[in-house]
Amino acid sequence: xxxxxxxxxxxxxxxxxxxxxxxAQEILEQASLQVTQLGIATVYRNLKSLVLEEKVHVVTLxxxxxxxxxxxxxxxxxxxxxxxxxxxxxxxxxCPGDLKRMAPQGFVVERHELxxxxxxxxxxxxxxxxxxxxxxxxxxxxxxxxxxHDPA
Numbered sequence: 001x002x003x004x005x006x007x008x009x010x011x012x013x014x015x016x017x018x019x020x021x022x023x024a025q026e027i028l029e030q031a032s033l034q035v036t037q038l039g040i041a042t043v044y045r046n047l048k049s050l051v052l053e054e055k056v057h058v059v060t061l062x063x064x065x066x067x068x069x070x071x072x073x074x075x076x077x078x079x080x081x082x083x084x085x086x087x088x089x090x091x092x093x094x095c096p097g098d099l100k101r102m103a104p105q106g107f108v109v110e111r112h113e114l115x116x117x118x119x120x121x122x123x124x125x126x127x128x129x130x131x132x133x134x135x136x137x138x139x140x141x142x143x144x145x146x147x148x149h150d151p152a
Contacts, residue, residue, distance in 0.1 A: 008046045010034040012055060012070075021059040021067035021080065021089045059089065061115055079114040085123035092116060 014030035015022060022030070024043050032038045047068055050056035059067040061082060067089050079092040092114075100109045119127060 005046075006035050007031070007038055007042050008049065010038070011043060011046045012050060015050075015056055015068055016070050016072075018069075020091055021069040023065055023067050026088075027068065061089065079116070081116040081118070081120070083120035083123055084117050085119050085127070088120060090120065 010031040011027055013034065014027050018026070018030065024040060024047065027047070028038060028040055028043045031043065047056060051058060051068075055071055056068050057071050059069055059080065061067070061080065064082075069091070077095060079095060081090045081092050082088070083090075096114070099112050103109045
């Protein structure tokens with residue numbers, strides 16, 4: 001069993017207090033408030049240890065670097081929301097329920113994961129504040145999906 005260091009304690013505390021999955025960089029920023037001179041290599045080394053000790057769970061989203069959440073959060077079924085503006089990830093404690101009916105006939109669903117994408121409350125409020133002057137002037141505010149439309 002590995003010894004507990006100030007760095008490891010700070011890293012685990014950062015994850016526990018966040019109450020949402022954090023990237024290694026976010027963990028470094030938070031844990032550095034308690035332990036100065038903390039480096040990213042130390043964060044990764046301690047994350048590996050915490051995962052092996054089953055104190056931290058890895059959250060993997062398609063196309064993203066892993067994030068980490070406490071096992072207390074991971075031990076109950078939940079999903080995730082990723083903000084498309086700030087890239088932060090949040091827990092979603094609701095579930096659409098039995099998804100077996102969505103599987104093709106004859107298939108058996110053993111588990112599922114669901115990730116919602118959009119703007120978090122902070123980014124949505126900031127977007128609303130910056131969009132208000134444009135809307136007040138009669139300037140159309142572009143729709144978030146505008147980049148997905150054909151130019152023709």
